[in-house]
Amino acid sequence: xxxxxxxxxxxLAGALTxxxxxxxxxxxxxxxxxxxxxxxxxxxxxxxxxxxxLGDRELTLEAWPEQAGKYTLRPSRNADDAxxxxxxxxxxxxxxxxxxxxxxxxxDNDTVARTLYLVQPGDELKAGGLWYSGALVxxxxxxxxxxxxxxxxxxxxxxxxxxxxxxxxxxxxxVSDGSDEFVNxxxxxxxxxxxxxEGLDVICFYDEKNRITDVMQATQVWxxxxxxxxxxxxxxxxxYVTEGGSEVKIWRDRGLYRGKDMNxxxxxxxxxxxxxxxxxxxxxxxxxxxxxxxxPKGLLLTEVKxxxxxPWFERTVSYFELKWTEERSRxxxxxYTLLNGNLSRYDKPLLRVMxxxxxxxxxxxxxSKDLKEYFEAQPWYTPAKSNASVKLSLLEQLNIALIQxxxxxx
Numbered sequence: 001x002x003x004x005x006x007x008x009x010x011x012l013a014g015a016l017t018x019x020x021x022x023x024x025x026x027x028x029x030x031x032x033x034x035x036x037x038x039x040x041x042x043x044x045x046x047x048x049x050x051x052x053x054l055g056d057r058e059l060t061l062e063a064w065p066e067q068a069g070k071y072t073l074r075p076s077r078n079a080d081d082a083x084x085x086x087x088x089x090x091x092x093x094x095x096x097x098x099x100x101x102x103x104x105x106x107x108d109n110d111t112v113a114r115t116l117y118l119v120q121p122g123d124e125l126k127a128g129g130l131w132y133s134g135a136l137v138x139x140x141x142x143x144x145x146x147x148x149x150x151x152x153x154x155x156x157x158x159x160x161x162x163x164x165x166x167x168x169x170x171x172x173x174x175v176s177d178g179s180d181e182f183v184n185x186x187x188x189x190x191x192x193x194x195x196x197x198e199g200l201d202v203i204c205f206y207d208e209k210n211r212i213t214d215v216m217q218a219t220q221v222w223x224x225x226x227x228x229x230x231x232x233x234x235x236x237x238x239x240y241v242t243e244g245g246s247e248v249k250i251w252r253d254r255g256l257y258r259g260k261d262m263n264x265x266x267x268x269x270x271x272x273x274x275x276x277x278x279x280x281x282x283x284x285x286x287x288x289x290x291x292x293x294x295x296p297k298g299l300l301l302t303e304v305k306x307x308x309x310x311p312w313f314e315r316t317v318s319y320f321e322l323k324w325t326e327e328r329s330r331x332x333x334x335x336y337t338l339l340n341g342n343l344s345r346y347d348k349p350l351l352r353v354m355x356x357x358x359x360x361x362x363x364x365x366x367x368s369k370d371l372k373e374y375f376e377a378q379p380w381y382t383p384a385k386s387n388a389s390v391k392l393s394l395l396e397q398l399n400i401a402l403i404q405x406x407x408x409x410x
Contacts, residue, residue: 024048024061024094030103030116031166032084037116049076059083061092061103069094073105084114119172124148125163125194131203131216133185134231134341135272137224138216149178150216152224155270161186163203171195175205186214198394202338204401211408212401215340225271232273232342233266234333236292236299240322248285248322250299257285269311275345276304276313291315294331294346296353296374298324328380331357339399343406355403362390 028039030050035057037050046063048071058076071092073082082088086107093104100117107113125148129140136152136159143149147164160178171194177184186192189205196202201218221227233252240248246258255262262284267276275293279286290301291313299322306313324330331354343351356364356371363384366372375381384390392400 029119031119031172032114032116036119047074057083069096071103086113117172130219130222132219132221132224132227132340133214133216134339135224135228136185137219137222137227148173151178151182154183158182159185163192166191173203189213195394200338200394200398202398204398211405212398213405215338215398215402217338217340225268228271228273228341229266229268231337232275234337235294235342238330239325240298241325242285243321243323246285247325260284262286267306269309272311273342274306274311274313276306277301286320289313290320294350295321296330296350298322298330329357329361329378332361334358334399334403335361335393335396337399338395339402343403344409346406348407351403351407355400355407358392358396358400359390362392364390 024039024042026039026042028050030037030039035052037052037057037059039048039050041049043049046065048059048061048063050059050061051057058079060074060076060079061071062074064070064072071094073086073088073090073092075082075088082090084105084107086105090106090113092106095102095104102115102117104112105114105116125140125142127140127142131138131140131150133152136154138150138152138159138161141149141151145164147162150161150163152159158181160182161184162176162178163173164176166172166174173192173194175186175189175192177187186205188207190208192203192205194201194203203216204212205214205216207213219227230252233250237250237252240250242248247256248262249256250264255264263280265278265280267274267278267289275291276289277292278289281287286301289304289306291304293300293302300319301322302319303316304313305316329335334354334357346354353371353374356366356375360366360375360378360381363382365383365387366375376383
């Protein structure tokens, strides 16, 4: 059933973004979740007048003379009452983030009465476009009514989610189910947003608290298994040393043990990563199947028993610990890989370290004793003079939001 939405913008949870003043311009369009307002004129340099498409609804804002980005709601030409249950004279903030710009209209006791986001012009989701969700590759199928059906196949089950533009020429979408026989894996999303910046083209799904829950990334690769395996192997690839001091290297398609080739093959089930590596029968150091789990210090390999053609496995008591030896962050992948898959297999303490490693890469100074001790022991970590100097890319902000979504999951 189609979900009704009330679009409210908020800061990406956990991201380090600044609230900066921006200039409202004639032609700017703001969407309140129901109506699209266009700025018609700016009088005397400080009176902003906007109307909806029919001219029936109006908003008039007066800029504060001494503080940029601050406005007061004023009576409009034909408006008898203030909108959104507020009073004329209430204050308004114009907030700017790298990828979000919006107005916050405050009500009584400084509660948020309504948020109107600035609609950026956007291209349509093209027919046949491929979008990777971290598990499946979806194909975009635009409909005559303007909505876009995103379809995928998983273990013989058809998946579908419908994105309906919330405003003309904008990158915001209502999220709803597809046909009754299809499964919507994004059914908890209140709305979705397409963001194109810094070389990324992604569709972010938000819950009712404006928190990112999932991210799709545009791709040219239709093989979801190849993408799943590649993303997981990125998690565990690197240089290590055994407890006995022997060097181990793991790449996406092979490994080395003390300079000798070490066969390894990710074990998948219906295209999904199981978290198990198969080292075969003839390689040095390890043989058979092991579960591979990243740790703050390196990699934990636990021998497992599993039946052919089955996704589950049983851990044994035999395990091997590998220590990370590279002069870069153990979780440096979080800076250049979109973490839209595989996070559910990791426990919350590990996810916490992964999330904060993104900040640590920029020299973020931690107050928590455990994080402070962990990162100060890393050879690549250099504390910044001030956390105010720490700026995250869009990719890093998305990765933090995705890790937080995994931390919230039960």
